[in-house]
Amino acid sequence: MKINADTDRCVGAGMCALTVPEVFDQSEEEGTVVLLQADPPASMDAAVRRAVHLCPSGALSLA
Amino acid sequence: MTEAPSRPVTFPLVREHPFDPPGEALRWQQQGALHRMTFADGHLGWLVTGNAAARAVLADNRFSNRTELNHPPVAHPLFQEEDRRTLPGFFLRMDAPEHTRYRRLLTGQFTVRRMRQLEPRIEKITSDCLDAMEGSAQPVDLVQSFALPIPSLVICELLGVPYADREQFQRDSAALLNLDSSAEQMAAALADLMAYLHGLVLRKRAEPADDLLGSLAAGGELNDEELTGVAVLLLVAGHETTANMLALGTFALLRNPDQLALVRDDPAVAESAVEELLRYLTIIHMGPVRTALEDVELDGRLIKAGESVAFSLPAANRDPERFDDPGTLDVTRPPTGHLTFGHGIHQCLGQQLARVEMRIAYPALLRRFPGLRLAVPPEEVPMRSNMTIYGVHRLPVTW
Numbered sequence: 120m121k122i123n124a125d126t127d128r129c130v131g132a133g134m135c136a137l138t139v140p141e142v143f144d145q146s147e148e149e150g151t152v153v154l155l156q157a158d159p160p161a162s163m164d165a166a167v168r169r170a171v172h173l174c175p176s177g178a179l180s181l182a
Numbered sequence: 183m184t185e186a187p188s189r190p191v192t193f194p195l196v197r198e199h200p201f202d203p204p205g206e207a208l209r210w211q212q213q214g215a216l217h218r219m220t221f222a223d224g225h226l227g228w229l230v231t232g233n234a235a236a237r238a239v240l241a242d243n244r245f246s247n248r249t250e251l252n253h254p255p256v257a258h259p260l261f262q263e264e265d266r267r268t269l270p271g272f273f274l275r276m277d278a279p280e281h282t283r284y285r286r287l288l289t290g291q292f293t294v295r296r297m298r299q300l301e302p303r304i305e306k307i308t309s310d311c312l313d314a315m316e317g318s319a320q321p322v323d324l325v326q327s328f329a330l331p332i333p334s335l336v337i338c339e340l341l342g343v344p345y346a347d348r349e350q351f352q353r354d355s356a357a358l359l360n361l362d363s364s365a366e367q368m369a370a371a372l373a374d375l376m377a378y379l380h381g382l383v384l385r386k387r388a389e390p391a392d393d394l395l396g397s398l399a400a401g402g403e404l405n406d407e408e409l410t411g412v413a414v415l416l417l418v419a420g421h422e423t424t425a426n427m428l429a430l431g432t433f434a435l436l437r438n439p440d441q442l443a444l445v446r447d448d449p450a451v452a453e454s455a456v457e458e459l460l461r462y463l464t465i466i467h468m469g470p471v472r473t474a475l476e477d478v479e480l481d482g483r484l485i486k487a488g489e490s491v492a493f494s495l496p497a498a499n500r501d502p503e504r505f506d507d508p509g510t511l512d513v514t515r516p517p518t519g520h521l522t523f524g525h526g527i528h529q530c531l532g533q534q535l536a537r538v539e540m541r542i543a544y545p546a547l548l549r550r551f552p553g554l555r556l557a558v559p560p561e562e563v564p565m566r567s568n569m570t571i572y573g574v575h576r577l578p579v580t581w
Contacts (some may be wrong), residue, residue: 130282132529133287137537140294147570150289173519175529 121182126151129178138170190218192568193255203496208469233501240526245472249275252471255492271411283394312550321557324577329429331354337420342393347355355418359570379413426573431459446548453512455542462511464496467572498568551581
């Protein structure tokens, strides 16, 4: 599972960083999403899917 | 499935039980996610009661949040002014890309990490409030001694607004969100608040300060009017919301002693408890409105361009298709995505701050006063049924 993060769509709500801090962070200046792991281990699938679902702006997608 | 109501509904506001959504909204929800609704000005639009449909509309940029396009769900002076332009800085009422410009300036200030860095300060503010409460004659009003001062002090420090001026802006903020305020009271409160914060913005320009308004002033990307509008929005939003969650949440826990004991005794529960109280209580009493910019098909119905859509977020957060046993308060429920902070590009900017405040304040209160109890019968607690943000006017407690 590969994560795509569109920083142009991101509104910095922080739901991803709150849900899976091992995978997502926020930039200091703009608060937009920073991918710590674009291809996280399968054990994190459920948490990552939850973060993608919770993203309010549709900035996250899975491939 | 029963047939949807044959006549258009009106926006549901009457909560028969202090912690439950309006009964009408829940009954309509059983009949479908989308209902024809008559708005306060006679406009025939839509009401969303389902969780998935609410998410879909709130995240869809074919729906606008601009003031001048949205019809008022209930009669309210704030929506009845002749001139309903969006004021400079009121980014909550803007669409992309105008909204994006403001949001970008602010999101870096409200990240998960930054809010966690505030924890020690919020813990200190909380314990100072509890010290003062402990020294007061009982009963005390939990709103005035705990629920309001904590978020008020925190947002004032964060923005750089002198807390000593709180009497004025707390009064104005309450008047702005009171559905019973007259148009004159509303306009006066808004003018007061804008004049006060405009003065503060000018001071921040003159004397650089190490706070949010100071850094926005120094950044130079917003003019005085825009910065004043941002300040009004953040100050009002930082007050009424968390304050009402803390007071109403405490009331709900006092009425559910087994849940209260979990929050008090198990530090691991704090996080899910906050999300569950946000979901269960849904203090967004009169929620967002969006207006279709083009024809949109939703749930097998056609929402036509120009039609406004209102949302019952309390009902959407009790949707049985989304939550098991939605009418039960279960503080151990896994956090699953309620809509209390909204959804889409306008999802609450301050939500991570609110989470940190609640995660600290609820357990601290319950641990300091293990014998905390209502000082009046529960039915005598005055509910804020007439406010945009739901909660209690007062919560007399003893211990």
